[in-house]
Amino acid sequence: MFVRIVKMSFNVSEIDVFLKNFNANKHKIRAFKGCNYLELYRDKNDTNIFFTYSYWDTETDLETYRKSDLFKSVWSKTKPLFNAKPEAWSVDKLESLQ
Template sequence: MFVRIVKMSFHEEHIPAFRENFDLMKEKIRSAPGNRFLELYQDKNNKSIFFTYSYWETEQDLENYRQSELFYDVWQFTKKLFNGKPEAWSVDKLVSLE
C-alpha cells in the first residue's frame, strides 16, 4: 500500500464549486478498486490550496483509477477551476503513530 498526495490551488470564486463536486464524487472515488482511504484538506493560511490524501493497494490500482471514466469526469470538472498547476506525489508510509 502507498499514499497519494495531490496539491491543488483554486481561484477563490471556484472553491464552492470544487467542494460541492468533491462531496458528490468522494464516495465514488473511495469505492474505486484498490482505494483504501480518502481525505480532503484545506490549507489553514491559504484557503485556495487543497490536498487530497489517499491510500492505494497498488500502483496499478491508482493507474486503473486514473484511466477510468470516473477520474475523467472528476478531472475534467476540477481542472477548469485551478489557478495553478496541480502537484502530486506517491509516497510510501514509513512510520505511523496513533
C-alpha cells in the first residue's frame, strides 16, 4: 500500500472555492485506477490548513494520476488558492489497527 499525504494551506477567502472544487472531483479521484482510498482533513486549530490522504496500489498509479487531465484540471483550480507552498509526502503504510 502506497500512501500520499498532502498538506495545503489556503487563503481564508478561498476555502469555499477549494471545498467546492474538491467536492466536485472527489469521486472521480477516488475512482481513478489504483486509488483505493481518499480522505480530506481540516486542522482543528488552523482551519485554513487541509490534508488529503490517498491510498494507491503503486507509486506508478499515483504518477499516472498526477499526469492525468483530471489532476491537471483539479490542481490548476487549487494552486492559485494557496497562501503557502503545499507539502507532500509519499509513505509506505506499515501498520493499521482497527
